[in-house]
Amino acid sequence: VDVGSGRLVTGEWLDGAAETGFGLDALPYGVFSVGGGTPRLGVRIGDRVLDLAPVAEAAGVETLVGMFDRSTLNPFMAQGPQAWADARSRITEWLTSPQHEATIAAHLHLVVDASMQLPIRVADYVDFYSSRHHAENLGAILRPGQPALTPNWLHMPIGYHGRAGTVVVTGTPVVRPAGQRRPSPDAPPVFGPSARLDIEAEVGFVVGTPSSLGAPVPVADALDHVFGVVLVNDWSARDIQAWEYQPLGPFLGKSFATSMSAWVLPLAALDAARVTAPARSEPVLGYLDEPGAGGFDLDLEVELNGHVVSRPQFREMYWTPAQQLAHMTVNGACLRTGDLFASGTVSGPEPDQRGSFIELSWNARDPLTLPDGSTRTFLEDGDEVRITATAPGPNATRIALGEVTATIHPTP
């Protein structure tokens, strides 16, 4: 480093970058601002973010300037897979070629100095329910004495629409929601702050390429529509949800906030993470048939107040993102750039692989003990939840997804 100017020398931004999970094999996109300036597109390399528009300008790539000089990823995402691949290849060249040294050095910022914004303008938000372990756990907890899975579960990826307008970026505080709950089935409902505030650790997929109304997207083409991957925390007020959800599903128990990571990892970065999904217990209808490796080998980690409470395994998911997308459009519904669909809670077969506190504490029967001696069933005000994930990269390294973190604030 030239200490006088603080400028980096060629390639120095790559030193140690791979070890952070944000090396050249990752290159996630985000929207950031520095010093109160206008939000703009950036790509992450190590602990730095590269301001993309001025670099594209200096490199003379006007089409990319038009895509990068924006405050959301949507215009870039709408361009489709070839444009995404071209941009990724150019960014890699910029970061590694001596001829771009001065430009790159001039437009790198430390991530800690950047204010990260919601990276996409969310169109529709759909949340699935695709972990068999999670669905079986919730069935056993909430509908004891009945089959853990509803009869449809092995035949289709069950999902529902959530509230797109309350998707927030990591770091945004989550205010404990108030609402109706019915502590006793023999008494009227009461109103007040949720007493059973929970998380759902999920992986989200962001749609880039839109589709036409009336034209279902086949499984084989589904991932051509997916720009990238994020981590999602689908906050859930279990008491509000339990009272409201019949017969039309979750509503206010979910709609107060859904957090997503600031960094959108291009799907192309996960080529080495493709795995075969778990074997089918029931044959699937043709439109859901997916030969090949539809799963993704992501290792998630859930921390409560700095202490790891769970390590959910995404490779355990029964329904894959391509199946979810094909199902979501099979009735003719169209996709829009910015649609976000999330996996549903990622839970593995082991107790310490569960992605929600209703499972981890078995509906408050088995409280968790934290290192400070305190116990938890559901979340308390002031609690901080952090979800991270890594995946195998192409060069025997690990690549990281951006974290999704938030602190619980009390009901006003």
Place this chain on the structure above:
Amino acid sequence: VDVGSGRLVTGEWLDGAAETGFGLDALPYGVFSVGGGTPRLGVRIGDRVLDLAPVAEAAGVETLVGMFDRSTLNPFMAQGPQAWADARSRITEWLTSPQHEATIAAHLHLVVDASMQLPIRVADYVDFYSSRHHAENLGAILRPGQPALTPNWLHMPIGYHGRAGTVVVTGTPVVRPAGQRRPSPDAPPVFGPSARLDIEAEVGFVVGTPSSLGAPVPVADALDHVFGVVLVNDWSARDIQAWEYQPLGPFLGKSFATSMSAWVLPLAALDAARVTAPARSEPVLGYLDEPGAGGFDLDLEVELNGHVVSRPQFREMYWTPAQQLAHMTVNGACLRTGDLFASGTVSGPEPDQRGSFIELSWNARDPLTLPDGSTRTFLEDGDEVRITATAPGPNATRIALGEVTATIHPTP
């Protein structure tokens, strides 16, 4: 009329306008184009649409030019109730004052010559379930032997999020969705076109003024956020819905299309239509308490292939728009300009006041006979459904909501 030029003379556009339901007491807004031109904001008067931006320009009201020279109502709707009232008052002046004659005459088009666009960019779409008659009918049909209403129904307006990206404007064909259904509980599901395609005749409310995340909107302030009213047809594939909806609610059975009228009637036009909602059967929690007249006296009419099959009464709705909006935000969820929330199927107490074919045919037990001798349980390809509505205006006339019409196209 000056036959030579085709120009109208002062006030002639008002002749007979009140009788069409679109007189000076209505003045709904829409987005239209003529001759393949750019979509722009218009207001309807009689059988004509007034191109608003050039009139505002000629009148020298630059702030309104900026709101009207757009392809959606959203920027105008975001301005709030005072701006809406000011615009309404200016438009009334333009249409009635001789000094504006030439300008108005130059910027009127026949509605039949206009191509109507989706008038709003839909943010989130929420569908409620607020007709007690409808909920009791569906409970009796779908859950025989159980109480018709779920235990929560009398305590809160039950609702769920729908797909904003498939809200389409009246006139857009509706393609029969394909999907999974399970004709027999003892056999696996099958895939194919829905055999039970239905309508839901509803009234929709469009949010203008946004609200902040974490700040519930009280019932008393709720209607300050509502810009206007539309008619909605929430198309429903009953067989797809029946198989998929446990435990997370309707998804593909609804998400293929939701039709709305092209004209958004300002809420201010319905002052004379305010009525007291039906008496509560159970006391409501404080945040849902609404003194005064929260209901609206709208008479709906449903036509199938030109034949009236139902006349639902909106004044029968148990939960009001203000209660729905207060409920929707009580958990801290914010409103965005362009949010659309619909009432749920409007059904009255009488058999010929039911707003869906599952009710009208009592789940296919009692087919309807049409004037041509054909019978219907659910919709057939080629069927056209038209929903209209009127309300009492301020001057003993009736005012109209714009129709919502669509024809069923076969699954490709």
